[in-house]
Amino acid sequence: QVQLLESGGGVVQPGRSLTLSCAASGFTFSGFAMHWVRQAPAKGLEWVAVVSYDGSKKTYTDSVKGRFTISRDNSKNALYLQVSSLRAEDTAVYYCARDGIYHGSGSYYNVWGQGTLVTVSS
Amino acid sequence: DIVLTQSPDSLAVSLGERATINCRSSQSVLYNSNNKNYLAWYQQKPGQPPKVLIYWASTRESGVPDRFSGSGSGTDFTLTISSLQAEDVAVYYCQQYYSTPSGTFGQGTKLELK
Numbered sequence: 001q002v003q004l005l006e007s008g009g010g011v012v013q014p015g016r017s018l019t020l021s022c023a024a025s026g027f028t029f030s031g032f033a034m035h036w037v038r039q040a041p042a043k044g045l046e047w048v049a050v051v052s053y054d055g056s057k058k059t060y061t062d063s064v065k066g067r068f069t070i071s072r073d074n075s076k077n078a079l080y081l082q083v084s085s086l087r088a089e090d091t092a093v094y095y096c097a098r099d100g101i102y103h104g105s106g107s108y109y110n111v112w113g114q115g116t117l118v119t120v121s122s
Numbered sequence: 123d124i125v126l127t128q129s130p131d132s133l134a135v136s137l138g139e140r141a142t143i144n145c146r147s148s149q150s151v152l153y154n155s156n157n158k159n160y161l162a163w164y165q166q167k168p169g170q171p172p173k174v175l176i177y178w179a180s181t182r183e184s185g186v187p188d189r190f191s192g193s194g195s196g197t198d199f200t201l202t203i204s205s206l207q208a209e210d211v212a213v214y215y216c217q218q219y220y221s222t223p224s225g226t227f228g229q230g231t232k233l234e235l236k
Binding site for chain 2: 033035037044045046047050052100105106107108109110112113114115
C-alpha cells in the first residue's frame with residue numbers, strides 16, 4: 001500500500017544538525033513533488049519545504065531558508081531534510097507528505113507519514 | 123503572503139447535529155484561468171498525521187464519508203459535517219495552495235462533542 005515512513009528525529013542541542021529521512025513505497029515516487037510539514041507541540045501545521053518530482057526545484061518557508069536543505073533520491077524512493085543551526089523553535093514533529101497531483105508543482109497533500117520528532121534542547 | 127483565518131477556534135456539537143467551520147483567506151485563492159479554488163481541508167485526530175478530506179474547495183477525497191462537504195469561493199470557505207459522528211472529533215485545518223509550490227494552513231479548529 002501507499003506509505004511514507006520518516007526516521008532520523010531525536011534530541012539535539014541548539015546549533016547542531018540532523019538529517020531526516022522519509023522512505024516511500026507503494027507508488028511511483030519519482031512522479032510526485034514531496035513536502036515536509038512540521039507541527040510544534042500542541043500547535044498547528046506549518047509547511048516547511050517542497051522538492052519537485054525530479055529534484056530540480058526546491059522551495060522553503062522563510063524561517064528555515066539557509067538552514068534546511070530538502071533533497072530526494074528517486075533511485076532509492078527516499079526524501080531527505082537536512083536541518084542545521086537548529087533553534088528551540090524548530091522543535092516539532094516533522095511529517096513528509098506527498099503532493100496530490102502527479103507531476104504537479106505543489107498542491108494539497110494526500111499521503112502523510114507518521115512523523116518524526118525533533119527536540120532541540122541543551 | 124496569504125494568511126488563512128479559521129473560525130471558530132473551537133466548537134462543540136451534539137451527535138447527529140451539523141458542524142460548520144469557516145476559513146477566510148487574506149486574498150483570493152481562485153485561479154481565474156481554470157476557475158479552481160486552491161484550497162483543501164484536513165482532519166487530524168490525536169496522535170495521528172493529518173488526513174485530506176476536501177481539495178479544490180469542494181472535491182471530496184476518495185473514501186471520505188459524504189457527510190463531509192466543502193463550499194465557498196474566492197476568499198471565504200466552509201467545511202460542513204452534516205451529521206456529526208463520534209469519530210469526527212478532531213482538529214480541522216484549511217490549507218491554501220494558490221501560492222504553489224508553497225502552502226499555508228489555517229490555525230486549526232478543534233471540534234468536540236457537546
